[in-house]
Amino acid sequence: MSELSxxxxxxxxxxxxxxxxxxLDARPLPDAEVIVVAVGDWAREVAEGHAPETVVVPLPESTDAAAARAAGVAxxxxxxxxxxxxxxxxxxGAVRMVAERVADLPDTVDVLLFDHVAATWKTSGIRSPDGGILARAGRAEAALDDAAHLLRLTPLLGNRAxxxxxxxxxxxxxxxxxxxxAAYATLLHAHHVACLNQVAYEERRLRPQSLPQVTAEQRYALVARYDALLSLAKHRPAARAVLYDVMVRDLLRVFAREDMPDRVAREFFRRSSLAAVRWRPADHRRPAGLEGVRRGLLEExxxxxxxxxxxxxxxxRAARSALRTRRSKLGTKLRExxxxxxxxxxxxxxxxxxSAYWDRGVACNPAAIAAKLAELAPHIxxxxxxxxxxxxxxxxGTDHVVPGTRRYWEVLATAKYLINNVNFPNAVVKRPDAIHLQTHHGTPLKRMGLDQMDHPTAAQGMxxxxxxxxxxxxDYSVSANSHTTRMWERAYPSRYTSLDHGYPRNDVFYTATAADVHAIRDRLGIAQGRTALLYAPTHRDYEAGWTPRLDLAALADRLGENTVLLVRTHYFYGGSASSLTGLRRTGRIIDVSSYDPVEELALAADALVTDYSSIMFDYANLDRPIxxxxxxxxxxxxxxxxxxxLMAEAPGQVARTxxxxxxxxxxxxxxxxxxxxxxAAFRRRFCEYDDGRAAERVVRRVFLGERETALPPVIPVEDRTPAPSPEEATA
Known part of the structure; x- marks a missing residue:
């Protein structure tokens, strides 16, 4: 028996x-079988031309979806x-991921829910709204009455096993x-459900104009769907309350956004009103504001x-928009x-x-350059x-300007040097005698710049x-290694000069002392003798927001009391009542999400755990485990x-679970x-120019005008001495 069909x-x-x-043919399937229920001759011909182990069940063109699913289950x-x-x-990787997860589930679990992305006729990789819901649910099995919020997930059979x-x-x-x-019914009949907050399905939304026109009866069927579902849930207060809210939102959305003839719209509204009154829970309170007004009118x-x-x-809305537009135009004219x-x-x-990270503050390569500038060229x-x-x-004492202010535009207009690790606004004019220095903020594993054009998930809004x-x-682009130089030339094609000098922010990995490492660990509250692991995952473009990928409490339990997890995420998860609370109190999990600079966290850590974040390239300078x-x-x-x-050229061990x-x-x-x-192989390739003197080379080249040949030469990787590890610092 396979785990997954x-x-x-x-x-x-x-x-x-x-x-x-x-x-599916392109990747081997782990402990899974593929059954293609091919409806119609075209589907049958396509299915029979694929992998021989695929089971093909041909059915006539007129077979409906329910009958096709039943034939597959048989x-x-x-x-x-x-x-x-x-x-x-x-x-x-979706099939492997789901097969591995269900293999761990007991027979008391009936449904496994997971995330999905959507694709349309014009784009792909559209995030679903489900990521946050799945993240809050965690990995533990639950009865629906204790997790009724899962009924808010997109109702697809494809986003569940x-x-x-x-x-x-x-x-x-x-x-x-x-x-x-059917998707809602699976939850309402399930004894227990489990969640996997990872994307394992892609829903393709076909262009409406390519589909048959929606009939009046199909509109009314939406109300009938919720009547049937709420009837199933009538003795389950938690599920009924969530389903009621989902129903009212859905009916109002369809009424407001779908183009229906007046006769159909009136009848749809009448049926929706009856359903809203009939199924309203006794203790139901309408939301405040406009949404409450809408619901009141529906019930009436x-x-x-x-x-x-x-x-x-x-x-x-039109009046407010016009007012905002007028104000914006006046403000823009004044600023211009x-x-x-x-x-x-x-x-x-x-x-x-x-500027650094979209005007966040003093950080990253610009900060390291500014510090060295104060030392070598204090007149600037x-x-x-x-x-x-x-x-x-x-x-x-930091002199600063706030974006949009008068002085902001004045300094941008008159400064000789403009330094950023992202980009200045489009409106900034490049004066002939000004110098723009692009420092970047990482070594590229993921596609960047123009290379994102083929990846619409990453390029949304660009x-x-x-x-x-x-x-x-x-004028200049800073690079940490020849890989980065080549990728920047490809992703950002222009006439700038590449400064193959290393990333200034990484200088500290060669200049920090044992005392510095001690002091940072003391500030973080890491007890002497404990092993500190820095966990720093990156953002997923295909997720609506950051969602946890590890059960930190379970991981901390496996690793033991002598290990401290420094967790740096987009935001820390787990409220005051979570299983992480006690671990925080004992100092075994420390939230460092807002701690700056990140280089200090790297110096404090005995090892790094990450996924695809560019922090791995910087941390490799320390020659500590990744x-x-x-x-x-x-x-x-x-x-x-x-x-x-990365799986073939990783900087250390790789875990998939x-x-x-x-x-x-x-x-x-x-x-x-x-x-x-x-x-060692990873360091040779990606720490090529980082040797502790990158900031000096940049300042001498850009601000002091020294020739390339006069700059301090890059020390070979094998001849460098990184900052002492925590273990070495206590020796």
Whole structure:
């Protein structure tokens, strides 16, 4: 018996079945079988042309979705089922991920829920709203009555796996062509559910104009769907309350956004009103504000009032938008006038404007350059661009300007030097005698710049023409290694000069002393003799927000009391009542998400655990162990795009599951000979120019005008001495 039966079902709609089966053929499937229920001759011909182990169940063109799913289940031998519509897709590695997760689940769990992305006829990799819900649910099994919020997940059969025996026991209840109803019903019938907060499905939304027009009866069927579901949940207060809220939101959304003839709209509103009154929980309270007004009008059945309310809202929004536009135009004109007046003034040869991470504060390569500038060229005055909310966090005495202010535009117009690790606004003019220094803020594993054009998930909202205009303003581009130099030339093609001098922010990894390491660990509260692991994952473009990928409490338990986890994420998870509370109190988990500079965290850590973050390239300078936790490598590589295969060229041990990660540390593999050999090769390649004097080389070259040949030469990797490790510092 296989762990998982992937049941692909449906016609070869717009040819998408071919793409789906090609993706399955491209990678070996672990303990899983593929059953293609091919509806129609075209689907059958496509399915029969694929891997010989694929089971093909041909069905007539007229077969509906429910019958196709049933035919697939009849042939399934797996313990679990995953229904995949022939028009949809499976991200790379999804089948392996789901198969491994269900293998760990007991028979008391009936449904495994996971995240998905969406694709349309014009883009792909659209984030779902489900990531946060799944993250809050965690990995523990739960009864639906204790986790009713899971009913808010997108109702797809594709974003869940179902225990085969459970499906067969309730097959009559699930046999319907209304897929959202079937998806909700699986939860309402399940004894226990589990979650996997990773993307394992791609829903393809076909262009509406390519589909049959929605009929009036199909509109009314939406109300009937919720009537049936709420009837199932009528004796379950928690589930009923969530479903009621989902129903009202959905009905109001369809009414407001879908273009229906007036006759159909009136009848849809009438039926929706009756359902809203009939199923309203006794203790239900309407939300405040406009949403509460909408719901009140729906419950009254006040169709005419609701349409008038909509019209008034549209008028009010239009008026507000027009006012904002007028104010914005006036403000823009004033700023442009001030800026262009300032541009007529001479360039100040002793003025330098610095910015880092979209005006966050004094940080990264610009900060290291500014510090060295104060030492080697104190006559040059630095001014930092910092957002108002971050200004109180600046070091005492830092001269700064707030974006958009009069002085902000004045210093941008008159400064000789403009230094940034991202980019200055499009409106900034490149004066002929000004110098723009682009420092960047990492070594690229993921695709950057123009290379993102082929990866719409990563490129959402990017204006590539504007990007090219900004690139053309660069005079210098700082690089840490020849790989980075080549990738910048490809991703950011322009006439700038590449400064192959190393990243200034990494100088500290060669200049810090044992006393510095001690002091940082004391500030962080790391007890002497404990092993500190820095866990620093990166952002996923295909997720709606950052979601935890590790059960930190379970990991800390496996690693023991002598290990401290320094956790640096987009935000720390787990409230005051979570299982992490006690671990925080004992200092075994320390939230360092807001701690700056990150280089100090690296100096304090005995080892780094990361996934695809560029911190691995910087940390490698310390010649300390690095462990890669790559639970979704295939999905990340496909959706974000990468420049090399990290799995083949990792800086140390690689874990694909949490159990593997824990084992790497409990067995000592994290610092064995194999890990050291991989790290040495990685350092040679990616720490090529980082030797502790990068900032000096940049300052001498850019600000003091020294020739390349006069700069301090780069010390070979094998001749460098990194800062002492915590263990060495106590020896």
């Amino acid at each position: 992937v049941v692909v079902h449906g016609a070869n709609t717009q040819g998408h079945l071919t793409e789906l089966l090609d993706s 042939r399934a031998s797996g313990r679990w089922l995953h229904f995949v519509h022939a028009k949809d897709g499976l991200p790379a 179902l225990r085969t025996a459970f499906w067969r026991a309730h097959e009559e209840a699930f046999t319907t062509n209304d897929e959202p109803y 059945g006040a169709y005419t009032k609701y349409r008038a309310f909509q019209a008034a809202n549209r008028t009010r 006038h001030q800026y262009h007046r300032a541009l007529r003034r001479p360039v100040d040869p002793d003025l330098a404007v610095f 005055h630095p001014v930092w661009v910092v957002k108002q909310r971050n200004a109180p966090l600046l070091p005492l 204006n590539f023409a504007a990007l090219l205009t900004r690139i053309d303003k660069w 462990v890669i936790y790559a639970d979704d490598w295939e999905t990340y590589a496909t959706t974000r795009g990468v420049y090399f295969d 949490q159990d593997e990660l824990a084992e790497i540390f409990t067995t000592g593999a994290w610092r064995d000979e194999g890990a050291a050999k991989a790290r």
